[in-house]
Amino acid sequence: MRLVFAGTPEVAVPSLDALLSAGRHRVVAVVTRPDAPAGRGRRLAASPVAERAEEAGIEVLKPETPRDPAFLERLRAIAPDCCPVVAYGGLLPQAALDIPPHGWVNLHFSLLPAWRGAAPVQHAVMAGDEITGASTFRIEKGLDSGPVYGTVTERIRPADTSGDLLTRLAFAGAGLLAATVDGIEDGSLKPVPQPADGVTLAPKITVEDAQVDWRAPALRVDRVVRGCSPVPGAWTVFRGERLKLRQVTPCPDVTGLAPGELAVGKHHVHAGTGSHAVELLWVQPQGRKPMAAADWARGVRVSSGEQLGH
Numbered sequence: 001m002r003l004v005f006a007g008t009p010e011v012a013v014p015s016l017d018a019l020l021s022a023g024r025h026r027v028v029a030v031v032t033r034p035d036a037p038a039g040r041g042r043r044l045a046a047s048p049v050a051e052r053a054e055e056a057g058i059e060v061l062k063p064e065t066p067r068d069p070a071f072l073e074r075l076r077a078i079a080p081d082c083c084p085v086v087a088y089g090g091l092l093p094q095a096a097l098d099i100p101p102h103g104w105v106n107l108h109f110s111l112l113p114a115w116r117g118a119a120p121v122q123h124a125v126m127a128g129d130e131i132t133g134a135s136t137f138r139i140e141k142g143l144d145s146g147p148v149y150g151t152v153t154e155r156i157r158p159a160d161t162s163g164d165l166l167t168r169l170a171f172a173g174a175g176l177l178a179a180t181v182d183g184i185e186d187g188s189l190k191p192v193p194q195p196a197d198g199v200t201l202a203p204k205i206t207v208e209d210a211q212v213d214w215r216a217p218a219l220r221v222d223r224v225v226r227g228c229s230p231v232p233g234a235w236t237v238f239r240g241e242r243l244k245l246r247q248v249t250p251c252p253d254v255t256g257l258a259p260g261e262l263a264v265g266k267h268h269v270h271a272g273t274g275s276h277a278v279e280l281l282w283v284q285p286q287g288r289k290p291m292a293a294a295d296w297a298r299g300v301r302v303s304s305g306e307q308l309g310h
Contacts, residue, residue, distance in 0.1 A: 001081035001102070001185050006031040010048040011166055012086035014174035015107060019084065020056055022178050025185070029059040029078050031066070033089050067093045075099050082184060084177055085139065097139060102184050104139040107177045109169045110202070111135060111151055113194045116144035117202035121169065122162045124202075126227035128219070129156055132165070134173035136180040138191050143201075147191030149180045161229035205232060212236045214260035214309045217275040218250040233284070236260075236308045239300075243308070246282035246290050254279075260309040264302050269293040271308055 003025050005016050019027055030053035038045040046054070053060050059078075063071035072095055082102035085092075097104055110120035112135040117123075124132040133153040140146040152172045156165060183189030210228040212221055212235065225245050228234040234245045248271075257263055257272025264270075270277040280293035285300075296302075 001025045001181065002079065003027045003181065004029045004031060004075065004078060004080040004083045004100070005049075005053075005085075006083055006088040006092075006104070007049040007086040008033045008047045008089045009087050011109075011170040012049050012088075013052050014170045015084065015086045015177045016049060016052055018174040018178040019181065022182075025181060027056075027058055028080065029061055031061045031063070031071075031075075031083075031088065034062045034064055063090075066090050066096050072096060072099075082181060084181060086173070086177065092139060094141065105149065105177070105180055105184065106137055106139050106144070106146070107173045108135050108137065108144055109133075109166060109173065111153065112137060112144060112148055113197075113199040115200050115202040118204040120202040121166045122202070122205050122227045123200075125156060125160060125162050125165060126223045128223055132156055132169075134169050134176055136173075136177055137194075145194060147193045149183065149189050149191050150176055152176045159226070161226045163230045207232050207235075210234045212245060212309070214272065215274045218252075218273040218278045219275070221273050221278055222248055222250050237310060238306075238308055241286045243286070244284035244290075245280065246284055248278040248280055251277045251279050260307050262297075262302060262306045262308060263304045264297050265294075267294050269297045269302065 003019060005019060005027050007016060019025060030049060032047045032049045035044040035046050050060050061071060061074060075096065076099055080100045083100050083104040085104050085106040092104060111133040115123050131153055133151050135151045136149040137146040154169055154172060180189060205228060210232045212224055225234040225248050235242050236245060251270060254270050254277035257277050259272050259274055261272040262269060269280040271280055282290050283293045283296050284290040285296060
């Protein structure tokens with residue numbers, strides 16, 4: 001089949017590679033988001049998917065919006081049979097959905113209908129799910145509500161950050177997407193409507209959502225830190241400045257600290273929560289690089305009894 005692949009970030013590149021290496025189908029073009037400022041210099045840079053497509057000599061389309069008439073006209077001229085999608089980042093209008101006869105097939109990083117939305121992996125980690133996965137489904141009007149072609153499952157490990165989990169799902173999902181496209185072509189796969197029960201939503205995690213509430217139990221604090229890593233990054237306030245929390249670990253044996261209260265030792269920094277304490281392992285002060293929490297505490301002379309979150 002003639003394919004037009006739609007995707008933008010690094011997690012979409014394994015799927016594009018899987019489709020290119022399989023050799024069974026022809027990826028004739030890629031749709032991605034326009035170049036965006038990146039790095040310290042904030043210079044315009046192409047998306048990871050655009051860079052990979054250019055390396056492979058594939059036509060790259062970067063519409064400001066998929067509703068752009070010029071983009072829709074070009075897509076009709078390309079005449080794809082199917083359009084696989086991974087984290088494209090734009091809302092596809094019905095006019096675009098109607099162009100490929102086999103539709104737009106999205107790889108979504110959850111076991112649908114759980115965690116429909118922009119941040120399924122982050123929400124799965126923050127909710128304490130033990131199992132998640134990836135699903136392929138045909139895009140229709142509605143938020144991630146289309147019929148499902150297939151799934152793969154993945155265990156969430158106790159120390160997983162959302163970045164760790166998303167990396168594994170990107171590669172497992174790439175194989176699922178390639179197999180789905182094969183099954184669509186040979187007629188062996190038919191999409192199955194999602195059940196009405198079990199729907200949960202996963203909206204984008206904002207910076208405000210990533211602020212740690214020290215009154216929450218230690219397990220919840222740990223999940224928020226892991227779920228918000230690497231972006232947007234969990235944070236708290238110390239001495240009036242924002243302090244990012246890169247890694248913590250619950251310490252059931254350390255009790256007696258008020259929520260947010262610090263206890264500092266030579267090689268450790270504990271913080272109280274709504275249950276037992278957590279140990280701060282890696283932190284990132286404002287304008288600085290990540291560092292071991294014990295080094296940070298020595299550097300700024302943190303005293304036991306000082307408070308986080310005020």
